[in-house]
Amino acid sequence: MPDGSSKWGNFMLRVELFVNDVEVSLSFYRDILGFEVVGENATYRALRLxxxxxxxxxxRTLEPDHPLAQPWKRGLGVEIVLEVEEVTTLHQRVQACWAQVTSLKQQVWGLTDFRVTDPDGYYWRITEKRS
Structure with missing residues (x-):
């Protein structure tokens, strides 16, 4: 059901990242990866790409007993995948202004991608869209 519908109705996945500095992270996601801000308040930014x-x-807005408020590396054990149409162009843009990025690589499964770590350590695989 490619239109986002399922037996549970229509759906969309949204990922929420808890970060040390919203403005630093916003700069990475907006200025480097190209997300646009679609909502905000003092401690929160909603983005879309x-x-x-x-x-x-x-x-710091989390309650002290919240599981994600614990002092461990954020994003540990998770790879966030973003499919884009122009992976080479985006890779050049990211590589020009961000240190923690891998080379562009054709994978054995046939897609080309690169990996990048954001300011808080969240690990992203940026890959070309499947046709």
Whole structure:
């Protein structure tokens, strides 16, 4: 069901990242990856890139007993995948202004991608869209 519908109705996945500094993270996602801000308040930014939704939330807003407020590396064990149409162009843009980026690589499964780590350590695989 490619239109986003399922037996549970229509759906969309949104990822919310808890970050040390919303403005630093916003700069990475907006200025480097190309997300646009679609909502905000003092400690939160809602972002969009095509059909992808991403939220940035200041980690200090979490209650002390919240599981994500614990002092461990954020994003550990998760690879966030973003499919884009112009992976080579985006890679050049990211590589020009961000240190933590891998080379562009054709993978054995046939797609070309690169990996990048954001200011808080969240690990992204940026890949070309499947046809």
């Amino acid at each position: 095509g059909n992808s939704r991403l939220a940035l939330q200041d980690i």
